[in-house]
Amino acid sequence: MGDPDMMAHLGGPESQEQILRRHQRYIHLPESGIDHMFKIVWGPNAEGVGNVGYWRKTWREQAVYETGWLVLPAYQGRGIATEATRAVIEHARLEPKYQFMHAFPSVSNAPSNAICRKLGFTLVEECQVEYPPGHPMTVNDWRLDLYEK
Numbered sequence: 643m644g645d646p647d648m649m650a651h652l653g654g655p656e657s658q659e660q661i662l663r664r665h666q667r668y669i670h671l672p673e674s675g676i677d678h679m680f681k682i683v684w685g686p687n688a689e690g691v692g693n694v695g696y697w698r699k700t701w702r703e704q705a706v707y708e709t710g711w712l713v714l715p716a717y718q719g720r721g722i723a724t725e726a727t728r729a730v731i732e733h734a735r736l737e738p739k740y741q742f743m744h745a746f747p748s749v750s751n752a753p754s755n756a757i758c759r760k761l762g763f764t765l766v767e768e769c770q771v772e773y774p775p776g777h778p779m780t781v782n783d784w785r786l787d788l789y790e791k
């Protein structure tokens with residue numbers, strides 16, 4: 643989260659203080675019973691190589707899930723983010739509180755857009771969001787129907 647390359651599509655690097663705050667927030671997310679952030683572990687030693695999660699969001703006046711992912715550079719390009727996202731979709735499908743899961747990768751984030759396409763999300767439209775607040779970004783709105791299996 644502090645690395646400029648890793649955060650190029652996520653509004654730029656965060657400060658140490660912001661990262662610690664975010665970490666505390668992630669730890670307490672499951673208390674909501676809705677939001678989840680998982681550590682991705684990989685290999686025989688179950689090394690921590692990234693994170694993937696989903697959380698409630700109000701989008702177009704509807705409650706939906708949003709999902710997002712991150713894999714450390716040394717582990718990228720091996721299909722890890724794709725498999726981790728597949729796993730959270732299965733997790734969300736166990737007891738979906740909302741019908742739709744969205745992902746909002748920057749239009750220029752080729753791997754993330756590829757992940758959405760491969761996992762069966764439908765491209766709704768290109769739109770403007772602020773992420774983080776005050777930082778405009780052009781993203782693709784990808785949507786997955788959790789009721790369809």
Ligand SMILES: CC(C)(COP(=O)(O)OP(=O)(O)OC[C@H]1O[C@@H](n2cnc3c(N)ncnc32)[C@H](O)[C@@H]1OP(=O)(O)O)[C@@H](O)C(=O)NCCC(=O)NCCS
Binds near residue numbers: 719748751752757
């Ligand atoms: C996005 C990210 C998580 C992808 O992680 P990863 O583990 O390398 O992803 P995968 O290996 O599962 O690959 C995803 C797909 O993207 C494709 N891909 C990778 N780079 C690409 C590029 N430049 N152009 C087109 N497709 C690309 C891969 O080929 C793969 O598709 P394939 O299996 O059909 O070949 C990782 O790059 C990352 O953490 N980036 C920084 C944080 C970030 O941007 N998070 C996403 C916010 S929405």
